[in-house]
Amino acid sequence: MKIAVVIPKYGLVGGAEAFAYELTERLARRDEFKIHVFANKWRQGTSAVTFHKIPHLPFPRFMRPINFAYFSNRRIHPEDYDLIHSHDRIFTMSIFTVHGIPHKTWIREARVKPLSLFDRSMAWVEEKALTGPYLPMILPVSTLVKDELLKTYDIPESNIQVIHPGVSIDRFKVLDQESCRYEIRQRHGLSQSDIVVLFVGMNFEIKRLQLVLKGIAHLVGTEMTNSTLKLLVVGKGDERRYLDMARDLGIQNRIFFAGVSSEVEKYYLASDIFAMPSQFDTFGLAVLEAMTAGLPVIITQKVGARDLIDPGVHGFVLAKDPSPLDLSEKLAFLMKKENRMRLGDNARKAALQHSWDKVADQVADLYHKLVPRGNPV
Incomplete structure (x- = not known):
């Protein structure tokens, strides 16, 4: 043919x-x-x-x-x-x-x-x-x-x-998660005990990085026990603008910019939670990649990858215009290791059906x- x-x-x-x-x-x-x-x-x-x-x-x-x-x-x-x-x-x-x-x-x-x-x-x-x-x-x-x-x-x-x-499953299979976790965290000054929220995107505004910052700030402000919560940003955007936002929110020491990376799989494997509450995303391949790495995901109804996510099983699907509180509540749930591990394992199993x-x-x-x-x- x-x-x-x-x-x-x-x-x-x-x-x-x-x-x-x-x-x-x-x-x-x-x-x-x-x-x-x-x-x-x-x-x-x-x-x-x-x-x-x-x-x-x-x-x-x-x-x-x-x-x-x-x-x-x-x-x-x-x-x-x-x-x-x-x-x-x-x-x-x-x-x-x-x-x-x-x-x-x-x-x-x-x-x-x-x-x-x-x-x-x-x-x-x-x-x-x-x-x-x-x-x-x-x-x-x-x-x-x-x-x-x-x-x-x-x-x-x-x-x-x-x-x-x-998703290219082989790109993840050839990597050792513990080695990636050590390498990436060392590179960006993150400790092995930090709970790292990963954000991946080439348009910070449409992917709503600002909402992620506000959600983290809200959680940190209400529960001081969340001192290990950090945000790792991979992609391209106005870093200075978002660093200024983080400074105004009092979380400038919690955000780390990695820029564009050709080894993004290592970043998935080095992280604990994936957040991409986009304003609009026809699918959002990064969501499926994060699931393949065993990360529970937080997205919105305006992300096409919602088709693959059973809320509360693989992660969470927020309303199309969520508040910082909405995001904060889901992060708070995932701060507990047993919740993170359970949803992350479910996410990985679901992603493997989409090679x-x-x-x-x-x-x-x-x-x-x-x-x-x-x-x-």
């Missing part, structure tokens, strides 16, 4: 890019598939993938989404492929893995700003793909994404199948079901 996979940046930084790479590499190892990737840029893996260059025209910026969709569909001749599986907005495809909510909704509700020409361009391509005569099979990465799509577009339920991202190999099995099954339908023209 010959498959065309479409993604602007294959295997590079980003959630959609990582999803497309991890899935496609595994499918390409199967003799039944011949995979062709159409992209602007790519990182070549070890699997037998054939790459096709899609021209990238940087100017004018607002035309980029239209240009990518146009050149992708122009390069891919449907009669040459059994299926066209796109991870980005193009005009015509057999399968569309949807990594985000409708673009207009994202800009208005998550980014809270008016639509730019670029945003209107992207929304136009999206609308053409989802309202045209050849509706693709749509694979949202979470029920949150599915629900938002159905609010905007008239899509039959039979054309939608939620397929969550997976990338199992995701590849789901998609391979779908490919076989769809091929008799033929391609869009």
